[in-house]
Every structure is written in C-alpha cells, then in structure tokens.
Amino acid sequence: MMKELVLFDSNPIYFFILSLGFLFILIQLNWQKHQSDTVFLSTLILILTVLRLPFILYNQQINIDESSVITQAMTLWDRPIFWQSVDGTTSGPLNSYVLFLGKLLTGTFDYTSCRMVCLLLIIGTLIALYKALQSFFDTQSARLSLTLTLLFYAYNQTHDFIHYSSEILSIFLFSISLYTLASIQKTPQSSGFILGFVLALVPWAKIQSLPIALVFSGYGLYLCFQIRAYQGIISLVLGAISVTVLFFGFLLYYQVLGDFYLYYIEGNLVYGQEVSLYRRFHHLVAMLVKVFPFRDFLLISILLFLFAFRWFWKLEKSLLVFLASWFLITAYTIVKPGMFFHHYLLYFIPFLTFVNTFSLRSITRHFSYRTVQFNYTVALIVVGSSVWWTSLIRNTSYTNAEESKDLASNRVITTIHQYAGPGESLAIWGWWTEGYVMAQMPQAVAENHSVRCTTESPLMVDYQQRYLHNLKTNTPAVFVDAVGSTHNFPFVHTSAIHESIPAIRRYIQRHYQFLSRVEGVRIFIRKDRLAAVQKGIRYL
Template structure:
C-alpha cells in the first residue's frame, strides 16, 4: 500500500497555527537566535583564538542554520506567490512523467538546472508543491550563505568571516519579500556562484596537484550557471576572471599557469559540451538553439536601453530595497563610511595607521586592492545582468545580494587588517553590523507581532479561485495533462495535472522572436497530447495576459478552430473559460 507523500505546505501550516496560538514564543526564539549569532561573531574580536576552534566555528554555522530556517518557516505555508514559481513546480511535475527538458517542458529564460532540483523532494517522499519549492529556495540561500562564509574564511580569517556574514544571514532569515522567498532561477544561480567561489578559495589554499581538481570544479560550476539562467553569464564571467587572477597569483615553478588555466577552461566548457550532447541525443538541438539560445538574445534584445528602461530599473530597485529593510543601500553606505573613516585616520595619523603584520597574514590574499576591484567588477556585472532583459522583475535583484555582501565583507577585511588603532577597528565593526541590521529589524515588525504576520500569511491565499480548480478536477484525473492559454500555471499545481504544451503564450506573443515557430509548436503539442482540459486564462485579474482583444486565442485562428472542433466550454469564471474535450464529456 503506497505511503502518502508529505506536504511541506501542510506541515508549515500546522507550525504556523501552533505558534499563532502563542506568538511571543516565536518572536522570542527568533530574536534570541539573531542576538546569539551576533554575539558569537563579535566575541572572537576580544578572544581571537576562539575563531580558530573548530567547535566554535561549527556552533556559528549551526546558529546560521537555525536563524535562517526558523525565520523562514512561516513563509513555507504560502502557496501562490509568484507565477514563475508556479511554472517551475508544474514543470517539475511534468518532468516526473517525461524527464527530458525541452521535449516535455520549456521555461523560456529558465534552464534545466533550475527545474530539476524541484524533483529532489520525491527522494524523501515529499510532495512537489509550493511548500517544497519554497523549502528548496531557502535551503539554496542557506547553502549560499554558508559557502560565502567559508570562502571569506579561506581567503582571510574565521574572525573576520564571522563578522562579515552576519548582515547577510539576518537578511536571508528575516526577508518576507514575496519575489525573494518564491523559488526562482536566481536561487540556483546564486548557489552555483557561491560554490564556485568556495572552490576557488580551496584552490587558493591547496598545494601541488590538489589544485587541479579544485580549479576544474570551480570552472564546471561557473559553466553550469547559464543553464540555470542564461542571464547569469555576466556574473559567471566576472567570477571566471577572478579565478584567472588567482591562477596567475599562484603561479610558481611547480604550478605553471598553462596547465591550471587549461584545466579551468575545460571545466568551464564541460557543462556546454554535456548539454549539446544531451540535446543532440534526444533530437532537440534545433529546439534548444531556437528556444534557449536565440530566444534569450531576442528576449534581451527587446531592451532598447532607453531612459524609460533605466527609470523602470531604478523604480524596481527602490521598491525591492525599501521592502527589504534597505539592505542593499545600507550595506553600501556602511562600507563607504568605513572606507571614509579609514582614509581620514590615515591622512591625519599616518604613522600609526598601517598594520605591518596583518591579522592571519599567512592566509590573506596578496594585493587585496586588485581583489577589491575584481569584486567591484562582479557587483557591476551583477547589476548589468539584472538590467539587460529590460523587464526589471523584482526577483532579478536577488542576483545582487551575494556580490554586494562579498564586496562589503572584503572592505571590512582590508580596513580591519590595515589598521592597529582599536577605535577604528571597533568603529568598523559597529558600522558594518549596526547599520544594515538596524534596517532589517526596523522593517520586520512581525518580530514583535507574530499574530500580525500569521493573519497576513493566511490572507494571501484567499486570492486563489478554488472554484476553477474544483471544475478542473471534476473532469480530469491526477497526473493527466492540461493545456493553458495564458499565464496561470498555478492551476496545474492545484489540480495535480501536468503540462500538455511546453510552449507558452509569452513565446507565442513574440517576446522571444520566431512567433510562427512557437505557434506551430503549440498546435503540434496540443494535437499530440489531446489534454482532457483546456483553460483559456486570458482574463481580467490574471497575471500578465488580461486583454482578450490583444492576447485572446480568438486572434489565432488555427488555435480557435481546433478548440471549437474538439472541446466544449463548460464554464466561464470571471473571464476564465474552462473547456473539456468532447470525448471526455461523452464518456461522462
């Protein structure tokens, strides 16, 4: 007898109701975890030996895990929060029936390395749903944060690394910004970039032949990033350059540049070679090129780089920054203030400012100035990656969070290590920790009002139209296919049906070019799958496509004729039309 799958959404709801009955308990635990995290990070400033104790470091990482998971668990109870997340979940459900990407599913700007991780919960008998997707999102952010800590620790010292990641940990723990907590392609991209930086750090520490596998792995991870989201290419390129600098800096008689660099390049191209072999084997090379390569350039190419697009970018950033406790601007401001204070001290007290023996000098990077510039380039390339598509979707800005945190951390390293003045060191720590953390805490009123958060979370799901789902289920069985005209993939997730047509209206409407190719593909997929349910979701109140005069299927004669010949409309719910295949109605 099969065992029922575990629903993360249901588990989170139970916990939400549990803490909803005693809201002060949740607030106390979360605030205690944040205070303890900060305390553990600051103590090694007075007692440096603690930072190198493996048990102390393990305790610090454990508190990171507790703070992030406990801070984010209430949000796992949310269901429909982002349309891209719904499409990812629906695609993962479809891949369990046909696991070949670009044959059964196509997510436009998202690649296979974004979707396949959502299938992983099945290994633990966990249902693929909104809760499992959001859990994977927070686990990816958690791993990215820990890897960033380990990277900074490898390049500098445990003491500085602990201090440097505290603002990022609190940001990840406390964010309830819908587009950051919903699973999206930015989560695996950040994880791949963080992992690549970690292996570059291990390469920096290693000696002899141990370096080659590490530099190969770093290259492989960077090469994988575009197959999570092709938009990440500028970011991966900046990190790749960072790796080239590390290779050059580590050159010696025993470690020639040529073998290390060639190994790095081979690793970087390995993912592309594997993907090309994959699509060639399954006869999908043409689809891959049109959909994922040319389609992405067409998508980004529609950005005219006008004043209007810059204004939209600025407006979106202001919204994201404000709704996240001004994390991005406050991190930049605190780092800038630290630099200004250091420069002032250096000008007026040059004879006592420079530290002749920097902390942990044996492990520090030489020529730190070049690495600060490299990380500044990484941040700039991240901003470019966010801007290039010209859409300014809020979840894009998640790509900036790790580079900004890393650059700010290295600024702290430089200033802290270069001065012997205790007052400057203390001021550096206070500014770096207090300004961003104050912004996070000020923007999180639910820390002291969990009951308010509880009611807010429960109110979000009331937007979903249960009646449409009930109608879909009435005429279908779980695991069957459904076709949707529009962008309403949440109905796949809610009904338990999978995707009949991998081609979406976003592609047919022209965002990716090759409109005739996409329309022909949609019709071929529709006639082959013969889904029992067809949903016309171009209607007021739906996402993106609301005007039938512009996007309605009636504007596409071949689609309209096929639906009229093979389907019968059984309901119109606020403009959303439910069609059932005639054979299914006859059998009923």
C-alpha cells in the same frame, strides 16, 4: 501558542520576539573570537530555517514564477526531456530538475516542497560564502558580514525575495565558485576543474547570469596564470568542457538541439530588445533606491564601504579589477532582459557580502574592535527589527498557513477534476500557472503560459506553431482559457484569448466542447472524454 508560533497565525509578535532572541545568540557568537565554525553555522541555519517556516508552510502561490517552475518540475517527473516537454523560457533546466529533491522529501510538487529546496539552496549559499570569505579575509570579518546577509534572507518578507526565484540556484553556484577561487592558487588542479565545472552549470540554470560566470572564469584563469599553474588552467577548461559536452550530448541524443537554440538562445536574445539601455539603467537605479528591504541592505553596505574606502586601494590590483568587473557585469545582467523584476537584485547579494567583509576587516583593523562590534551589533538589531516588522505589516497575507493547505479548494479545479485527474496533462491558455499546481496536473504544452504566442516578436509564429503541435501530440482532456478572469496574470491583455490565433481556435472548435465559465475561466472538454463521462465511463 506553539501552533500560532509555527503557523505564524494571529500573534506574529511571538515570532518577532523569538527572532530577536536568535539574533542576540548569533551576535554573542560574533563576540566570541574562538567559537567554532560548526556552532556559528548551525546557529545561522537554525535562525534562517525558523524564520522561513511561515513561508514554507504557506502552501499557496506567493509569486507566479514559483508556479511556473513547479509545473515544469511536475511535468519533467513524468516526461523528463527539457525543451521537448517543457520550455522554461528565461529559466534553464536545472531550476526545474532541482525541485525533484523537494518531491523526494515530501512526496509531492507543491509550494511547500519548492520552498524547502529554496531554503536548502540559501543555506548552501551562506555556507559557501562563509568559507570563501574566511579564505579571502578572516573569520571574524566573515561572520560579521554574513550576519548582515542572514538578516536579508531571514527577516525579509517581501514576496519578490522570499519565493523560489530562478536566480536562487545561480547564486548558489556563484557562491561555490567564489569559494573555489579562494583556493585555486593552493590547489590549482582540483580547484580549477571544480571552478570550470560549476561555472559551466550556470547558463543551464539561468542564461541571463552567463556574463557573471565569464567574469569568474576570467579571474580564475588569471589566478592560475599568475603563479604559472598551467595545469590549473587546463583543469578549469576541462571542467567547463565536460559539462558542455554532457548537456549537448543530451540535446543531440533526444533531438532537441534545434529547440534549445531557437527558444533558449534566440528567444532570450530578442527578449526585451524594445527597451533602450538608458531606460534599463534608469529603472535599475530606481529599484536600488526604492525596493524594500534590498534598499536597506544596500544602504548599510554603502556606509561600510565609505568608512573603509581609503583602504580599498591597498587591495591587489587584480582583485580590484575583478570586483569592478563583477559589479558592472552584475548590473548589466540585471538590466539585460529589459524587464525590471525586483528579484533580479538578488544577483548583487554575493558581491555586496564580499565587499562588506573587506570593509569590516579594514574598519576593525584600524579602530577598536569592541567599539566596531558594539556599533555594528546595534545597527544590526535596529535594521533587523525594522525590516522584519515593516515587512510583516506590508505582507500580512502570508500569515495563515492553516487555511492554505488544500491546493484543490477552488471551483475551477473541482470542475476540471470531474473530467480529468491528477497525473493527466492539462492545457491552460493565458497566464494561470497556479492552476496546474492546484490541479496537480502536468502541462500539456511546452510553455505553461501563452504570452509569447500573442506578443509581437520575431518568434511569435514559432511559439504558436509549437503550442498547436503540443496540443495535437498530448491531447489533453481539458483545455482552459483563463484570459479575462481574475485568475489570469494581469500582464496578459483581455484580447489575447485563444480565438485570436486562427489555427488554435479551429483545433479547439473541432476537438473540444465548451463546458462552462467558472469564476471567469472558460473550460473546454475534449469531445470523446465528455461523451465518456456523460455515459458514466470512468476515465482513470
């Protein structure tokens, strides 16, 4: 039974019962007003960790973004210059570098180590949010609100919300910033510097979230100005400048400033321009209404807000302006790329947690505390149970960790390993980033998929030229074209084979020999490597 419990195997009902037991413990801690923060947070971390175990142990791809960032981190471990060896497209360098922690903890880059880092970042987010909400409001309201947020993170089994997405690190940074905002008027100099420093890190994690960082910065500057703490303003600016100077010094020293501007700034500006603003917000509303279980989290938040609506106007006007700006700019941040990935909705979590805390504080002040807590407890149990069980029914493919341990158990990977080994670079045309992780081979090209080489855009030719340059520079022993196979992400059209780019087709024909088609994947071997292997010469 214990094995099934940990591996979440054929009897998930045990896990369900265990999760309910943990939830009851956490609720009991909410009833005890004088319980220490250490006990509350330790219980919260325990619940989150245990309920995340199935996905940590499931050492297979849940979302394609995970494979991309793991491959980038694996590549940067050997060739650590971002925008030279790796281009994260919409994702910044920090999202990849932070996975080094997973490598240090487990000794490898795989899905388990990646999700361990994800878990640590979520734990950090919850702790920072708790401390921030305590400072802005009070302990009891913060605990009640955070319990709801915990349900979303711990009981959720929807692949878009449980994988290591590029939003996770940004949300962690925003949570730290919120905590710093809560104390900036008490210690303007130190808090101001920390706030500026942390917010300046945000675009290097995810440039999409920069507008939210600007709103936080503006509110921090206002709070300092409000009490005439001009040293706090200077410290905030210095904190932001220090990070900016550090990163731009890095770009200049390694001569990748041009690549940074072209592929990170221009590349993201042109991303999704073909989608109208009306259509973007239309899709956002559709996601808010339909996407499970975020929809349920949002519904409870709206109900709490409606109960407490009359008291919101008693908030300080500057805080109301900050909240309104935070909400609107978060909505804009989600729709800006013109792509409607459900995990973008994670940006709303800190905002909703903040608003929920105020709602709960207002309700508990104006109604019987025990009545409110009893009704809220019942609601949490019902919602938590339904979300957990419904998620289980919808996502049964993540339940068997025992069969998911061997990443290399794939005919394509076995064939690749006959001609190249782990540590050598690999080039995969198409969108099969999982192949890099399974082979444990770093990417030979800056982008680990070829979508932008075949998608019409002002930068398409630049992407093609860079891809060819990377092939010539890194000369991978194996070149794989996954387009048209079941391994390839369906987003890539079957006509987008490497032969559709004349320069790349000529280079592959000149330097590589077609070996075979395995599971629909075409495998090409560099001619000198093929000759060496045929002669029995070891390549490692």
